[in-house]
Amino acid sequence: MNATSVPGKGHIEIRDVCVRFTQNGVPLDAVSEVSLDVKPGEFVSIVGPSGCGKSTLLNIVAGFLKPHQGIVSVDGSPVGGPGADRGVVFQQYSLFPWLRVRENVEFGLKMKGVSRSARETKARTLLGLAGLLSFENHYPEQLSGGMKQRVGIVRALATSPQVMLMDEPFGALDSQTRVVMQEILTNMWQQLQLSVLFITHDIEEAIFLSDKIYVMTARPGRIKAEIPVPLPRPRTPEMTSSPTFLALHRQLKALIREESLAAMGGELKEGGLAGHDWHVGAEGVGAML
Amino acid sequence: MGTAIRIQPADDVRSFAPEPDDGATSLREVPATPAVRHVERSDTAAPVGTLRSSAFRRLLRSEGPAMLLALVSIGLLIGFWYLATAYRWDFYIRFTHIPGPVEVYRDALALFGDPKFMTNITISLRRIMLGFIVATVLGVGFGLLIGRYRTVRGLLFPAMEILRPIPAIAWVPMSIMLWPTTETSIVFITFLGAFFPILLNTMHGVATMDSVLVRAARCLGANEYALMTQVVLRGAMPHIFTGLSVGMGVAWVSLIAAEMISGQYGVGYFTWEAYSLIEYSHIVIGMLVIGVLGLLCSGAIRLLARLAMPWQVSVGKENTR
Numbered sequence: 001m002n003a004t005s006v007p008g009k010g011h012i013e014i015r016d017v018c019v020r021f022t023q024n025g026v027p028l029d030a031v032s033e034v035s036l037d038v039k040p041g042e043f044v045s046i047v048g049p050s051g052c053g054k055s056t057l058l059n060i061v062a063g064f065l066k067p068h069q070g071i072v073s074v075d076g077s078p079v080g081g082p083g084a085d086r087g088v089v090f091q092q093y094s095l096f097p098w099l100r101v102r103e104n105v106e107f108g109l110k111m112k113g114v115s116r117s118a119r120e121t122k123a124r125t126l127l128g129l130a131g132l133l134s135f136e137n138h139y140p141e142q143l144s145g146g147m148k149q150r151v152g153i154v155r156a157l158a159t160s161p162q163v164m165l166m167d168e169p170f171g172a173l174d175s176q177t178r179v180v181m182q183e184i185l186t187n188m189w190q191q192l193q194l195s196v197l198f199i200t201h202d203i204e205e206a207i208f209l210s211d212k213i214y215v216m217t218a219r220p221g222r223i224k225a226e227i228p229v230p231l232p233r234p235r236t237p238e239m240t241s242s243p244t245f246l247a248l249h250r251q252l253k254a255l256i257r258e259e260s261l262a263a264m265g266g267e268l269k270e271g272g273l274a275g276h277d278w279h280v281g282a283e284g285v286g287a288m289l
Numbered sequence: 290m291g292t293a294i295r296i297q298p299a300d301d302v303r304s305f306a307p308e309p310d311d312g313a314t315s316l317r318e319v320p321a322t323p324a325v326r327h328v329e330r331s332d333t334a335a336p337v338g339t340l341r342s343s344a345f346r347r348l349l350r351s352e353g354p355a356m357l358l359a360l361v362s363i364g365l366l367i368g369f370w371y372l373a374t375a376y377r378w379d380f381y382i383r384f385t386h387i388p389g390p391v392e393v394y395r396d397a398l399a400l401f402g403d404p405k406f407m408t409n410i411t412i413s414l415r416r417i418m419l420g421f422i423v424a425t426v427l428g429v430g431f432g433l434l435i436g437r438y439r440t441v442r443g444l445l446f447p448a449m450e451i452l453r454p455i456p457a458i459a460w461v462p463m464s465i466m467l468w469p470t471t472e473t474s475i476v477f478i479t480f481l482g483a484f485f486p487i488l489l490n491t492m493h494g495v496a497t498m499d500s501v502l503v504r505a506a507r508c509l510g511a512n513e514y515a516l517m518t519q520v521v522l523r524g525a526m527p528h529i530f531t532g533l534s535v536g537m538g539v540a541w542v543s544l545i546a547a548e549m550i551s552g553q554y555g556v557g558y559f560t561w562e563a564y565s566l567i568e569y570s571h572i573v574i575g576m577l578v579i580g581v582l583g584l585l586c587s588g589a590i591r592l593l594a595r596l597a598m599p600w601q602v603s604v605g606k607e608n609t610r
Contacts, residue, residue: 096502096520139600159509
C-alpha cells in the first residue's frame with residue numbers, strides 16, 4: 001500500500017524552537033525552547049491549554065511558519081516549506097468544494113504528475129479503506145462532518161507521506177462520531193505504519209490514540225511533561241475504563257489544569273479570587289475534578 | 290460603481306436548477322383514470338406525452354398562482370399604456386405623442402423583417418461580446434493577481450482606483466480621440482463598463498476565499514501556478530460570476546449610451562435615430578429590444594455559471610426540492 005515509505009522513515013525532530021509574534025508592536029513568545037521527537041512509526045500527541053502554541057508548533061513542522069530560532073527536520077532534512085512529504089489534516093476539513101470526493105483525494109497525486117489511471121486506482125483503494133468508495137462522486141457539501149474528515153485524512157495519505165500532521169482533526173465533530181473516527185484512525189495508522197503528530201485538547205483522545213503525549217505549558221508554550229502511554233495495541237474502546245487509562249487521565253488533567261490556571265493567574269488574583277485559599281497541587285485538582 | 294451593487298450568484302444559480310422530473314412524481318400522476326391509462330397503452334408516443342403533461346400539470350399547480358399574478362401584472366402595465374395613449378392623457382406627464390401598444394405591435398412586425406434592423410441588433414451584440422470578453426479576461430486576470438500578490442496590488446490598484454469612479458459614458462469623447470475607429474471606441478466604452486465590476490468582484494473573491502484551502506493545496510504539493518489556476522481561480526468563481534452579472538448590466542448601459550452619442554448602427558443608435566426621425570413607435574421597439582437583449586445576456590451568464598460551478602447546483606438541489 002504505502003510503497004514509497006520505507007519502514008524506519010518519518011522521524012520528526014524539533015530542537016530548541018522559539019516562535020515570536022509581534023502583537024500591537026510588542027514581541028510575544030508563542031513557543032519557547034521546545035524540543036521533541038516523533039520516532040518513525042510513532043503516534044505522538046501534544047496537549048495543552050488553549051493558546052499554548054500547540055498549533056503553532058504543528059504549523060512549523062508543516063512548513064507554514066518559520067521558527068524564530070531552532071531547527072525542525074524530518075528524516076534529517078530541515079523543513080523549508082510545505083510539501084507533500086508531510087500530510088496535513090486540518091480541523092476545518094479544508095476539502096476543495098469544487099472537486100468531487102475522488103478528485104479531492106487525487107489532488108496531491110495530480111500535483112506530482114501521476115497519470116490519471118494510477119491516480120484513480122490509488123484514490124479508490126484509499127477511499128475503500130475509509131469506507132467511502134460509494135461516495136467518490138459526491139461533492140464535499142453533500143457529506144457529513146465525519147465523512148468530510150475521513151476524506152481529508154485519505155487525501156493527506158494519498159501522496160504516501162512519511163508523517164501525518166493533524167491539527168485537532170476531530171474537534172468539530174460530535175462525541176459519538178469522534179469516537180468512531182478515533183478507531184478508524186488507529187486502524188489506518190497501524191496498516192500504513194507512518195508517524196503521526198496529533199494536536200488535541202481532548203485528553204481521552206490523546207491517551208486512546210498515542211504512544212507518547214507531550215504536555216505544553218501556558219504561553220509561552222514549553223514542554224511541561226513527556227508521558228508515555230503503556231496501553232497495548234490494538235487499542236479497544238474498553239481500555240478507556242482500565243486503571244492505567246484512568247490514572248493517566250487523572251495525571252494529564254491535573255497537569256493541564258495547572259497550566260490553564262497559570263494562564264489566567266494574573267486576572268484571577270486581580271479579580272479577588274486569590275484571597276481564597278487556592279492550593280493547586282496536581283493531585284489535589286485531579287481529585288477535585 | 291461596482292462595489293455597491295452585488296448580487297449573490299449562488300441563489301441565482303439555484304433558482305435555475307431544473308425541476309427534478311424523477312420517477313416518483315410521474316408514478317403519482319399517471320394512474321388518474323382507467324380510460325386515460327388505456328389510451329396511453331394504445332399510443333406508442335403516449336408515455337412521453339403523459340410525462341410531459343404530468344410535469345406541466347405539476348408546474349401549473351405549483352406555479353399557477355404566481356403565473357396568474359404575473360399575467361395580471363403585465364396586463365395592467367399594457368392596459369395603462371393603452372388607455373393613456375388612446376385617450377392622449379396629459380397630466381404633467383404627456384402621453385400626447387406616445388405610440389400605443391397596437392401601433393407598436395404593427396410596426397414591430399414590419400421591422401423584424403427588415404434586414405437593416407437586424408444588422409443593428411447583430412452589431413450591438415458583437416460590440417457587447419467583444420467588450421465583455423476582453424473585460425472578463427483582463428478583469429479576472431488582474432483581479433487574481435492583485436488579490437494574491439501584495440506588490441501587484443500596490444503597483445496597479447491605486448491607478449485603477451483613480452479611474453474607477455469615472456463612469457464609462459464620461460469616456461466617450463476621450464475614447465473617440467484615443468481609438469482609430471468609432472467601432473473600437475464604442476467597444477472600449479463597453480469594455481470599461483464591464484471591467485471594474487469584474488475586477489473588483491474577482492479581487493473580493495480571492496480575499497474572502499478560505500485561506501485553509503490554499504494551505505491545504507500547498508502541503509499537497511501545489512506550486513504557485515497550480516495554486517492560481519486550480520485553487521484560487523476556482524475558489525473565487527462564485528464572486529467572479531457575480532462580477533460578470535453586474536458587469537454585463539453595466540456593459541449594456543455603457544453600450545447604449547455610447548451608441549446614442551457617437552454611433553453608427555446598433556440598437557442604441559436606432560432608438561435615438563427614431564426620435565430624430567419622428568418615428569416614435571420605433572423608440573418603444575428599440576427600448577423593448579434592448580431590454581430583451583439584456584435579459585438574454587444575463588440569462589446566458591447564469592447558464593454559464595451553472596455549467597462552470599456544478600458543485601453549487603448540487604448544493605442548491607437539496608434546498609429547492
